[in-house]
Amino acid sequence: MKCWDPRIEEMPKEELQQMQYRLLKSLVYRLYSFSPFYHDRMKEQNVHPDDIRTLPDVKKLPFMFKRDLRDNYPDKIFTATKDDLVRYHVSSGTTGKPTVVGYTQNDLDNWTASLARALTSLGLGRGDVIQVSYGYGLFTGGLGLHYGAERIGATVLPTSVGNTERQIELMQDLGATAIACTPSYLLHIGEVAEKMGVDIQKDTKLRTGILGAEPWTERMRIRMEKWLGIKAYDIYGTSELSGPMFTECTEQKGFHVWSDIALVEIIDPKSGEQVDSGEKGELTMTILQKEALPMIRFRIGDITTVNEEVCACGRTHPRVDRIQGRVDDMLIIRGINVFPSQVEFALMTIPEVGQHFQIVVDRKGALDDMLVRVELNKESFSDKITDLMLVRQKIEHKVRNSLNVNATVELVEPGSLPRYEGKSKRVVDRRSL
């Protein structure tokens, strides 16, 4: 099958834009009437739904940021009643409080439809066995891909993350043809397979990788495709948008963002203005049909460009290029978003920890490794090694519990970490992708 929903996917651009305008208009009216949050925001911005008369008028609307979700924890921005919610996902916030995303049945259906189109555009369908090696649970990756793959009639192998040797055995025994996971996890699987004497190219049926949740490069794509004998495709999404939603098609020229699902803008992060066509800027999305947690002009923080040209595959929807960086200091470690401010927040609750810390991110083999170097408080120094080891353990637990990422903690001498005037650079990222 070429397209999951050809009527929409190949709809002429003009018609798509008319549809987007209608969806935007009704979204704005609905939120102005029923969402205190958006009502106040629009009032502050001095914009009324009647002012939205064309699609480009979207730029009159206020932005939304991740901090708005934190400030309205857990569900103050939700516009669906508790009875209409059918699921929660939770991701890490920028500080101590996580971000909660709620879904109505329609929200889940739209998310699943988006992925059904995306997976079909990779040539997947009935008869394929899709191994979902994203985490299942509060993280959106596992369940998102799971329902998307089931929708297109593929067989899901829900392995989640971890227990890599077993994953490889099942991949062989059940004939997985595609795998969805982080690119670094696929590299890890490749390495473990080699150690087990399994040649992914010859000994498995794997031919497609659906890789995302962390940044990767063309260099990694070439390496994985050659080494593992697969086609490696980029998948994109964030929990605020629903989860992983969009992928490249077989052309591998940017991920298609379905226009009936999201309205894309590229914003200059400094001025807040739209950049010129084709220029680099901050990816900003309005999710046009979301019911539980609406998103108008959500500033995602990822830097990229958008391409409005019709794709060689025939799909008319805009394509967003590979993510090239972040506007903030967010790190992605093993697919999990980590803000240095969260680490700071966690550390400051521990009295034995001094004022200074440093995060060192590296790749050990294929996997990310986070090291938190901490200066011990002078008063907390104990002559006993066991006391010091307990302090270290306590910090490791605290970091793991608040970030959902394992970190190694290193206690360092006071004064040994670099001091900065003004904004400190607390992150050393040694990964080269």
Add this chain to the structure above:
Amino acid sequence: MDVKKYVIKQISVFSENRPGRLAAIAHALGEEKVNILAFSIAEANGFGVVRALVDQPERAYKKLSSIGFNVAFTDVIAVHMQDRPGGLYEIAKILGDANINIEYSYAYSGKEGAVLILRVDQVVDAIEKISKTGATLIESSVFH
């Protein structure tokens, strides 16, 4: 008996486990003309604690703190051992029988014989038990 005179101030210094750290500590003490009489290093994964008996503990403490080290004083005791097989056993047995726990210990064998330095959980008890058995405790004035 005056147990206090047997309580010795050991300095303990937090150190990262990497080349040059002991040299940095030793250099600083040398500059201050502080003599190290005995020392040991305890190490855990990535860091360690350097423990030393010095002739001028206050001076050592001040100097090391001023250059950024985490330093603490810890009370230890020192006991003469017989420098022959079974010498260590005699001292260790006294403490074991008295149910006093040795947290850590190190020894040196110098001109005046072998000396065992002990960090125990009950310092006063240990001093009393050891002196009752006739073993010789070394007064802190011998060190500083």
